[in-house]
Amino acid sequence: MASRAERLLASLSAAELRQLEDAIAQAKRPATKTLHALLRQHQQQSTEEPANKEWLFQQLFHRDWSRKEDYLLRNELRLLSEKIQGMMVQWEQEREARQTPSLRDQFLLRALLHRRLLAEFEEELPGAYAAAIERLDYTNARAINNLRYEYLMLYCEITPERMEQAHHTMAENLANLKHTYRSEVAINQHNRVVCEQTLGAMGKHLPPTTVGADADVAGISTPFIAFYEHASHAHQASGEARVEFARQAANQIATVAQHFPDHTVWGFTILASSLLAERRYSEAKKAFESALEFIQTHRRPIPPDMLFNYASTLMKLREFAAVLGLIEKHQAIIRERPKVHFRFESLRCFCHIFLRQPDEALQAIPPAITQRPESEYQYFRFLYLIIPYLRDDLESAIREARNFNDYFTRHKDALLHPKEKEVVALFRAFFVALADSTDRQSLKIELEAVTQQLQLFTERSPEYRDYLYLLWLQEEIAGKLTASMR
The missing domain is CATH 1.25.40 (Serine Threonine Protein Phosphatase 5, Tetratricopeptide repeat)
Structure with missing residues (x-):
């Protein structure tokens, strides 16, 4: 009986054989190239007999075949078969993409997104989705919408509008899923009816399928x-x-x-x-450490979002040096996602802030922050208030707070995140209290007032509860209050 590799080769068209030959030419193993050439030579002799394994072995290994070493030939045949099968999978994917336009659109969108060609992705997406719906291709419409969801969640700034878009996308996909499910059920019922009809003609009768019935799947x-x-x-x-x-x-x-x-x-x-x-x-x-152990054992990629949450946990435990080491170790992973990259940039800066390293914090601020989205710009801008404070330069800290407040005043009609202005006022009140208080008692009174205002802010705006600049301010005020009571 011919080997699998021979049977696979015999099934290929002339065009496929040429493509396979080009792919084999790029193979790293000389034995794969030689074995392919030997099998093609044998098949071109128009013989129906399988290639003689003793001949193949001698040509490949330059010694006589033996039962003991037959595994060497079997291994080379297996590797060649895997190469051919890989090409067959590729050809089937290409054929299906040619026959199913929306599948081709899905592949294109996937390629654009994963290469971070985001402008091109945004340009292609609406037309691809509309075309899939028009073709009643709900399977690929759902796949395209899943890519839209991935784009919104992983590559865009998180805003209420983006989250509403993501939610709407998933609501659309529920409808697409129902259409796909009902379509598949209809096909399945039809196929069963055809089998029942054929069996009936053979004298074997089955209970008829109830066309249009949709059994409850909740118990699955x-x-x-x-x-x-x-x-x-x-x-x-x-x-x-x-x-x-x-x-x-x-x-x-x-x-x-x-x-x-x-x-x-x-x-x-x-x-x-x-x-x-x-x-x-x-x-x-x-x-998180159990997750990382599983990832290492099973050789899986580390999800950037998981890595960020792990780093955030270490921040809460005040393991700032460990966070800096984590960032240094996983730079390539962190850069994969723009949104996650920004978060790690923030963590790096605030690690140095909590370690009271103002010079290192300043160096860690990325360039051109004014070109960043509003939320990112404002996050980094708070560092310019904290750094002079850590350098014992209250005058500069107060000036930076005033300048930041002016920014909010100038842009008040266009800002997406105006609440940060209240936080700037808290920073300024803290700095002014330190600069103007003449004794411990007056400082204590001023700091308690700022603490109360800060607490009211976090109660009104709980989404800011874990912002690093607010946590730093709370911690710094608490430290100064404790010192004022000594």
């Missing part, structure tokens, strides 16, 4: 489905319930980790992030 579950359901509950819940749902999600996906290693990493991340949100930092750190 797998660890994969359970993982997503528990993860969704974790996002909706808070407190211990959030952690418990996250733990169940991680446990469910762990049972099928061999099939879904990347989802298993996500399961660890959901649990760790839930612990982080509940301020259980030591437990969160252990969960």
Whole structure:
């Protein structure tokens, strides 16, 4: 019987054989090139007999075949078969893309997004999605919308408008999913009816399929489905319930980790992030480290978002040197996502701030921050208030606070994040209290007033609770208050 490699070669068209020959020419293993040439030579002799393995072995290894060394030939045949099969997969993908325009559009959008050609992605996306809907190709419409969701969540500045777009995209995809499901059910029912009709003609009768019926699928579950359901509950819940749902999600996906290693990493991340949100930092750190251990063992890529949440946990534990080391070690991963890159730039700066290293913090501020999105610019701008303070230059700190306040006044009608102006006022009040107070008692009174204002701000705007510049201000005021009481 001919080997698999021979059967695969015999199935190829003349055009495919030429493409395979070009690919084989690029192969690194000389034996692969030689074996391919030998099998092609044999097939061109128009013989139906399989190639003689003793002849193949002698041509490849320059010695006589033996049963003991037959594994060497089998291995080379296997490697050649894998090469041919890889090309066959590529040809099938190309054929399907030619026959399904929306699949080609999906592949193009995927390529643009993953190469960060974001302007080109934005330009192509609306037309590709509309064309898929017009063709009633809901499967590829859903895949295109999934890419839109990935773009909004991973490559865009997070704003309320972006989140509404992302939510609307997923709502559209629910409709696309229902259309796909009903289409597949209709095809499935038709195929069963055809089989029933044919079997009936053969004298074997089955209960007829009820056309149009759609059996309830709510009872169907797998660890994969359970993982997503528990993860969704974790996002909706808070407190211990959030952690418990996250733990169940991680446990469910762990049972099928061999099939879904990347989802298993996500399961660890959901649990760790839930612990982080509940301020259980030591437990969160252990969960993140378990995720990193799993990633290393299974050779999976480290998700940039997970790495950021791990770094944030270390920040909460005041392990600033460890965060700086983490950033240095994983620069390539961090740069993959612009949004995550900004967050790590902020962490690097504030590590130096908390370590009271103003010069290093200044050097860590990225260039041209005025060209950044508003939220990023304002985050970095707070550093210019803190750095002179750490240099014992209150006059410059107060001046920077005043200049920052003027920025908000000039742009008040265009700002997306005007609340930061209140934080600037708190910084200025803190600096002025330190500069103007003549004794410990008056300083204590002023600092307590600033503390009260800061507390009111975080109660009104809880989304700012964990902003690093606000955490630093709280910590610094608390330290000065303690010193004023001595």
